[in-house]
Amino acid sequence: MAHHKSAKKRIRQDEKKRLHNRYYKKSTRTAIKKLREMEDRGEAEKQLPRLFSMIDRLAKRNLFHPNKAANLKSGLAKHIQGLG
Numbered sequence: 695m696a697h698h699k700s701a702k703k704r705i706r707q708d709e710k711k712r713l714h715n716r717y718y719k720k721s722t723r724t725a726i727k728k729l730r731e732m733e734d735r736g737e738a739e740k741q742l743p744r745l746f747s748m749i750d751r752l753a754k755r756n757l758f759h760p761n762k763a764a765n766l767k768s769g770l771a772k773h774i775q776g777l778g
Contacts (some may be wrong), residue, residue, distance in 0.1 A: 726766065
């Protein structure tokens with residue numbers, strides 16, 4: 695266990711950040727899953743910009759690798775194009 699005051703503070707900060715990051719990653723994954731389950735193309739197209747924004751935010755904060763973000767976005771766009 696940490697002995698220095700600054701190390702103890704860093705542990706507290708890291709735990710807080712970890713929970714914060716976990717919340718945003720999980721909510722993004724859930725939104726992706728819901729979009730993939732949608733059958734209505736119009737509704738899916740409405741959700742797409744919001745979801746792209748969430749993915750870009752995670753990539754900007756280094757929670758998703760930029761290539762993973764790009765692959766997710768292109769995959770979702772392809773999925774929506776395939777909806778009838």
